[in-house]
Amino acid sequence: MKVALIGYGMMGKVIEQKLLARGHEIVGIVSMDRLQSIKDISEPFDVIIDFSHPDNLASLLAYVDVHHTPIVVATTGYTDEQVASIKHAALQSPVVYTANFSLGVTVMQEVLRQITPILEDSFDIEVIEKHHNQKIDAPSGTAKMLVETLNPDGIYEEVFGREGSSKRKREIGIHAVRGGSIVGEHSVIYAGEDEVLEIKHEAHSKGIFANGAIKAAEFLVGKPVGLYNMHDVLFSK
Template sequence: MRVALIGYGMMGKIIEQKLLAKGHEIAGIVSMDRLQSINDIRDPFDVIIDFSHPDNLESLLAYVEIHHTPIVISTTGFTSEQVAAIKHAALRSPVVYTANFSLGITVMQEVLRLITPILEDSFDMEVIEKHHNKKLDAPSGTAKMLVETLNPDGIYAEVYGREGNGKRQKEIGIHAVRGGSIVGEHSVIYAGEDEVLEIKHEAHSKHVFANGAIKAAEFLVGKPAGLYDMHDVLFRK
């Protein structure tokens, strides 16, 4: 597999190392100190892996629109308009896009889908996420994704933090912690009468996201146009 790698920060360097260790090739790297644009890559490639910045999305999707190249979009922090553009691009090109490329988080979602219909009538549900003190957005995109898994039909109010007096309603509480160098922790708590079930995922390094992005790229090569996520990569081959 030949890859066009967009972004060469910490994640880009990790992905480069892992790609080469698996016997894949890198056709070119686009970053501030490398190639300036994907159009500058002269060697052919099979797939694009983007781990850069939302500002690069427009030019990448313009390239994909012309060439129909498969693309794995691992960048986060997109606006709603940019997410809509990604979905539009997937009408003509194969795209993997998700809020979290961790294999463990993907499996966690599958577990939540299985057990939530069984527990939701008699258990309260809460989501807690923890990240390092440099993370800007709260709650995390992954926390929002987990809440969507718990509440696909929107029947629960989504309460972001709590303050003051008030009786619990039909709701899911979402809580964000920021501190130190925590890479990423996400917990879903089902609290019932006299028992508590907690489903928890901890990321101990950014390598887990690189592993998922590479697995997604391997999956995407040769696939028809469409919007895929990590559930497709792991469970719907």
């Protein structure tokens, strides 16, 4: 597999190492100290992996719209408008986009889909996410993704943090913790009468996101036009 790698920060370097270890070829790296644009890559490539910055999205999607190149969009922090543009690009090109490329989080989502309908009538549901003290957005994109999995039909009110005094309604509480160097933790708590079930994922390094992005790229090569996520990557036949 020949890859165009967008972004050469910490994640880009990790992806480079893992791609080469798996026998793939990187034909070009776009970053401030490498190539300035994807248009500067002279060799053909099979797929784009983007782990850069939201500001690069418009130029990348403009290239994809013309060349219909498969792209794995692994950058985070997009606005709603940018997410809409990613979905629009998938009308003409194969695209993998998700809030979290961890294989474990993807499996966690599948578990939540199966157990929530069984427990929702007799258990309260809370989501807690923890990240390092430099993370700007809260709650995390992954926490929002998990809530969408828990509440696909919008039957729960989504409550972000709590203060004051009010009786619990049909709701999902969502709580964010910021401190230290926590890479990422996400917990879903089902609290029932005299019992508590907690489904938890801990990220111990950012390498897990590189693994998922590479697996997504391998999946995407040769796929038809469309928007895919990590559930498709792991569970589609």
